[in-house]
Amino acid sequence: MDKQYYSYEDFLADAKVLTQKIDWQFDCIIAIARGGLCLSQLLGEYYSIREVYSINTIGYDESTKLEGVTVFNVPELRSVKSALIVDDIVDSGDTLAEVLNVLGKIYPDITFKTASLFYKKGAKIAPDWSVQEAQKWIAFFWTEDMKRNI
Amino acid sequence: MDKQYYSYEDFLADAKVLTQKIDWQFDCIIAIARGGLCLSQLLGEYYSIREVYSINTIGYDESTKLEGVTVFNVPELRSVKSALIVDDIVDSGDTLAEVLNVLGKIYPDITFKTASLFYKKGAKIAPDWSVQEAQKWIAFFWTEDMKRNI
Numbered sequence: 001m002d003k004q005y006y007s008y009e010d011f012l013a014d015a016k017v018l019t020q021k022i023d024w025q026f027d028c029i030i031a032i033a034r035g036g037l038c039l040s041q042l043l044g045e046y047y048s049i050r051e052v053y054s055i056n057t058i059g060y061d062e063s064t065k066l067e068g069v070t071v072f073n074v075p076e077l078r079s080v081k082s083a084l085i086v087d088d089i090v091d092s093g094d095t096l097a098e099v100l101n102v103l104g105k106i107y108p109d110i111t112f113k114t115a116s117l118f119y120k121k122g123a124k125i126a127p128d129w130s131v132q133e134a135q136k137w138i139a140f141f142w143t144e145d146m147k148r149n150i
Numbered sequence: 151m152d153k154q155y156y157s158y159e160d161f162l163a164d165a166k167v168l169t170q171k172i173d174w175q176f177d178c179i180i181a182i183a184r185g186g187l188c189l190s191q192l193l194g195e196y197y198s199i200r201e202v203y204s205i206n207t208i209g210y211d212e213s214t215k216l217e218g219v220t221v222f223n224v225p226e227l228r229s230v231k232s233a234l235i236v237d238d239i240v241d242s243g244d245t246l247a248e249v250l251n252v253l254g255k256i257y258p259d260i261t262f263k264t265a266s267l268f269y270k271k272g273a274k275i276a277p278d279w280s281v282q283e284a285q286k287w288i289a290f291f292w293t294e295d296m297k298r299n300i
Contacts, residue, residue, distance in 0.1 A: 008158045012295050019296070034202045037181070037191035038292075044184050046296040052184045053223055054204040073203055075223045142188075145162050146169070146196040 004136040011141060014117050014131040015042050021129045024113055026082040030055055030075060032099060035088035038142055039117065043086060051080070055103075057095050069098040074106060082111045089134055090116045093123030100125070154286040161291060164267050164281040165192050171279045174263060176232040180205055180225060182249060185238035188292055189267065193236060201230070205253075207245050219248040224256060232261045239284055240266045243273030250275070 028051035031040030037054065044052035053075035059068055077083065085103075090096050096114060103112055114127040118134040178201035181190030187204065194202035203225035209218055227233065235253075240246050246264060253262055264277040268284040 016296060031187070031204075033204070034191050034194050034200065037202065037204075038188040041184050041187035041292045042296055045293045050184065050208075051206075052187065053206065054181075054183070054187075056201075056203065056225075058200075073223075073225050075206075142191045143195045146166060146192055 002136040003139050005139045005144060006141060008141045008145070011038070011117065012042075015039060015046075017131050018115055018117065018129060019043070019046055021131075022084070022115060024082075024084075024128075026084040026113070027051060027080045028053060028077070028083045030083050030085045030103075032057060032085065032087040032095060033073075036086040036116075039086050039088065043084070053077075055085075055099060057099065059094065059098075069094050071099055071102040074102065077103075077107050077110060080107070080110055082113070085112055085114045087114075087116045087127075088140060089118040089120070089138060090114075090123045090125070090127050090130065091120050091134075093125040096123075096127065097125045152286040153289050155289045155294060156291060158291045158295070161188070161267065162192075165189060165196075167281050168265055168267065168279060169193070169196055171281075172234070172265060174232075174234075174278075176234045176263070177201060177230045178203060178227065178233045180233050180235045180253075182207060182235065182237040182245060183223075184292075186236040186266075189236050189238065193234070203227075205235075205249060207249065209244065209248075219244050221249055221252040224252065227253075227257050227260060230257070230260055232263070235262055235264045237264075237266045237277075238290060239268035239270070239288060240264075240273045240275070240277050240280065241270050241284075243275040246273075246277065247275045 031054045033054045056073040115129040116127045119130040181204045206223040265279040266277045269280040
């Protein structure tokens with residue numbers, strides 16, 4: 001599959017587009033780790049939201065895809081009414097669907113919405129807001145740049 | 151206080167220096183949110199560590215400093231032996247000291263070490279590894295760039 005390098009500048013431009021699209025107010029941001037971590041930090045700063053949490057999943061390997069997705073390190077959300085879940089890319093949608101499923105069961109009174117930089121057509125669940133359709137393998141700067149001699 | 155803009159390029163260069171300094175192997179990375187989130191994502195990718203967690207603290211306000219620091223959203227670390235705690239800056243050291251205190255009590259058998267991009271002289275605790283001494287107010291790219299017209 002073709003590879004598309006996605007620089008910090010690309011990311012910043014798309015993160016700005018994402019904030020223009022998100023027409024909703026929320027109390028906290030939940031990053032799906034690792035993919036959503038940088039994005040959550042910039043969005044937290046942009047929206048002046050200090051309640052930036054993360055959640056972990058297992059189930060997606062470099063080459064194989066396990067049957068299920070396990071969600072763990074669910075953040076404490078007792079005083080939260082609305083949370084934006086962020087990730088870098090919604091690929092199959094398995095991870096996002098299971099994160100929503102787990103959070104929805106534990107916190108049925110919280111409204112969860114989702115945002116990602118990339119989405120793929122055919123994902124089992126579409127994020128509420130996203131910026132680009134992924135048609136190549138995205139080589140994100142957080143993966144690539146530490147190996148480059150800049 | 152003078153302000154120093156800290157760009158993504160500055161960050162990337164320092165993150166690389168940090169990896170050259172860290173002469174230790176660890177099983178997982180714990181980001182102190184929000185400050186350590188981006189750094190944890192790049193380090194997780196660099197070390198091929200998928201176990202990147204976050205931890206939250208309250209106690210540091212824009213202008214005032216509360217008496218204590220409350221630590222919450224402690225990650226599940228049952229199978230972990232060694233964890234690197236990361237943050238952007240060790241300022242007074244209150245946050246890092248309390249994170250170490252809380253984690254050490256819950257997980258007395260895990261070795262915790264700490265890394266940050268910046269440290270301040272006079273902090274009550276020094277990180278095991280860091281890159282720059284902060285002599286100005288650091289305006290990090292994750293705070294500044296979303297507001298800039300680039």
